[in-house]
Amino acid sequence: MSNGTVLVADDDAAIRTVVSQALSRAGYDVRVTSNAATLWRWVAAGEGDAVVSDVVMPDDNLFDLLPRMKKLRPDLPVIVMSAQNTFMTAIRATEKGAYEYLPKPFDLVELTGIVGRSLTELKRKGSGDGVSPDDAGEAMPLVGRSPAMQDIYRVLARMIQSDLTVLINGESGTGKELVARALHEYGKRKNGPFVAINMAAIPRDLIESELFGHEKGAFTGATSRSTGRFEQAENGTLFLDEIGDMPMDAQTRLLRVLQQGEYMTVGGRTPIRTNVRIVAATNKDLRALISQGLFREDLYYRLNVVPLRIPPLRERLEDIGDLVSHFLAKVHDEGLEAKRILPDALELMRRYDWPGNVRELENLIRRLAALYPQDEITAEIVASELRSSEGAGGGGEGAQGAIAAGDMSIAQAVEVNMQRYFASFGEALPPPGLYHRVLAEMEYPLIMAALTATRGNQIRAADVLGLNRNTLRKKIKDLGVTVIKG
Numbered sequence: 001m002s003n004g005t006v007l008v009a010d011d012d013a014a015i016r017t018v019v020s021q022a023l024s025r026a027g028y029d030v031r032v033t034s035n036a037a038t039l040w041r042w043v044a045a046g047e048g049d050a051v052v053s054d055v056v057m058p059d060d061n062l063f064d065l066l067p068r069m070k071k072l073r074p075d076l077p078v079i080v081m082s083a084q085n086t087f088m089t090a091i092r093a094t095e096k097g098a099y100e101y102l103p104k105p106f107d108l109v110e111l112t113g114i115v116g117r118s119l120t121e122l123k124r125k126g127s128g129d130g131v132s133p134d135d136a137g138e139a140m141p142l143v144g145r146s147p148a149m150q151d152i153y154r155v156l157a158r159m160i161q162s163d164l165t166v167l168i169n170g171e172s173g174t175g176k177e178l179v180a181r182a183l184h185e186y187g188k189r190k191n192g193p194f195v196a197i198n199m200a201a202i203p204r205d206l207i208e209s210e211l212f213g214h215e216k217g218a219f220t221g222a223t224s225r226s227t228g229r230f231e232q233a234e235n236g237t238l239f240l241d242e243i244g245d246m247p248m249d250a251q252t253r254l255l256r257v258l259q260q261g262e263y264m265t266v267g268g269r270t271p272i273r274t275n276v277r278i279v280a281a282t283n284k285d286l287r288a289l290i291s292q293g294l295f296r297e298d299l300y301y302r303l304n305v306v307p308l309r310i311p312p313l314r315e316r317l318e319d320i321g322d323l324v325s326h327f328l329a330k331v332h333d334e335g336l337e338a339k340r341i342l343p344d345a346l347e348l349m350r351r352y353d354w355p356g357n358v359r360e361l362e363n364l365i366r367r368l369a370a371l372y373p374q375d376e377i378t379a380e381i382v383a384s385e386l387r388s389s390e391g392a393g394g395g396g397e398g399a400q401g402a403i404a405a406g407d408m409s410i411a412q413a414v415e416v417n418m419q420r421y422f423a424s425f426g427e428a429l430p431p432p433g434l435y436h437r438v439l440a441e442m443e444y445p446l447i448m449a450a451l452t453a454t455r456g457n458q459i460r461a462a463d464v465l466g467l468n469r470n471t472l473r474k475k476i477k478d479l480g481v482t483v484i485k486g
């Protein structure tokens, strides 16, 4: 008995063959075509229960056809396969009403699973909701086609039309804020405000009033009523950056908002209803903070509805080429002279480990464009720039430079990162008590860095640190350090 008929369109005969074999084996009737015109004819004639199609076909582009197909048959699930693998392909597929987007190469088991799911959901649901397309020539916000980035694009494409809370985790400079903005700008709240607040950049005792606003006279200095970020973000998205630095009291208030959809201003008595999508980000291990009693577990679960991990740049070095071209074009648009990066210079960048992630790469390209008169950037120039900036862009976990190993003193490493910390406050200053906080909070990043450098080997990490192995094991347990074995 057939599970239904699937229409497959791709101009590549090899893909048609493997896809139709896999679907037949899974119990579907399959019809294949190499062009968009035939696919359209079948769909218009009411044939097929699902479509699996490539984007670019010789006679037409699926994205031009999709709105027509969805208009005629809103319930027909269309699964898009693409070799372009960019953020915009994933987003456009969703915007045009695709059921799912599959970057090539994909797993055939996954494909048959998706087809099966689309048909079951269809039976249960009845009608699809066509999404309005309006996407004329926008800039590409997120760059990189590595498998890791494609995974992110797929999650984003799925999340964009929803209001689910997303928790983004990744080292500093990996693009967390950019991802949060993409979620907003391509989603259904795009006409509402995007409001960002960085918990690490605001004095701790002011965070609640910043978030929720305060009434006149709520505390000394509250001379008038003030609106909070929640109110400013109404009908839009609120991006809570460095959520791991949120004080406990503010966490409790935030939890209440997530549970009840309402909050009270500081000093206020009437609950205010709120309609805000929350996207939070952290470069810390929140589970570790939970076990140290610094983060509420119930809040963690409320925020972590959709977890999104952005891998550090050193785990997706194949993105360097795309990123370099992107940043060269960006600095050129800003009026700086375009440079050519020679192949061995690019190769050197592919061998570096980028403790400051994409931000460090962007800063490097900026420096190269601004500081060097010559048109061509050589490997020597890149090597000397990377050496001189070592650590300056960075600070994430596992921040060990690949070049000039051991050249940096601990004092320099700490100084560079403390300068970054101060700089994150802009004109303001960190809250008082910094000396003791720094000393108290050093242990976790230190152990984390040692474990990262030794790829989770506790015996070697204990040697590097000069700690007894049992002591290290106990500390790992107490601090809740997640050991990733490499």
Ligand SMILES: Nc1ncnc2c1ncn2[C@@H]1O[C@H](COP(=O)(O)OP(=O)(O)OP(=O)(O)O)[C@@H](O)[C@H]1O
Residues within 6 Å of the ligand: 141, 142, 143, 144, 170, 171, 172, 173, 174, 175, 176, 177, 178, 179, 241, 283, 326, 358, 359, 362
């Ligand atoms: N995939 C990407 N494509 C293009 N630009 C990127 C990408 N990822 C990051 N960037 C750029 O790198 C810089 C740092 O990104 P962003 O500020 O989003 O990082 P972050 O993870 O939020 O950092 P932090 O934790 O330090 O706040 C930005 O200028 C951003 O535009």
